[in-house]
Amino acid sequence: MAVVVWAKLYKSVSMSNDEKRSKKPKGLVTRSSDYISWLYLQYCLITGLYMLEPWERAIFNAFVIGLVSIIAFIVYAFVPLPFSGALGV
Numbered sequence: 001m002a003v004v005v006w007a008k009l010y011k012s013v014s015m016s017n018d019e020k021r022s023k024k025p026k027g028l029v030t031r032s033s034d035y036i037s038w039l040y041l042q043y044c045l046i047t048g049l050y051m052l053e054p055w056e057r058a059i060f061n062a063f064v065i066g067l068v069s070i071i072a073f074i075v076y077a078f079v080p081l082p083f084s085g086a087l088g089v
Contacts (some may be wrong), residue, residue: 004083047060049061
């Protein structure tokens with residue numbers, strides 16, 4: 001998937017201005033999808049996931065999602081407690 005996204009980005013960068021103007025304008029869904037694909041590509045490139053096998057990438061992503069979920073729960077559950085007295089809630 002990352003290779004396809006990389007090819008699309010390379011094609012869009014290498015196109016001339018005339019080719020870009022002649023294309024039909026993209027809708028909101030298409031632009032959002034392209035932006036999310038670009039963000040995922042950046043994530044893969046920054047973390048080095050593009051070098052891993054798909055099953056290794058899935059394990060790493062599951063670990064990251066689990067870690068972010070635990071941190072979000074801790075922030076939700078324990079951070080408001082000290083501030084509730086200060087805010088008078």
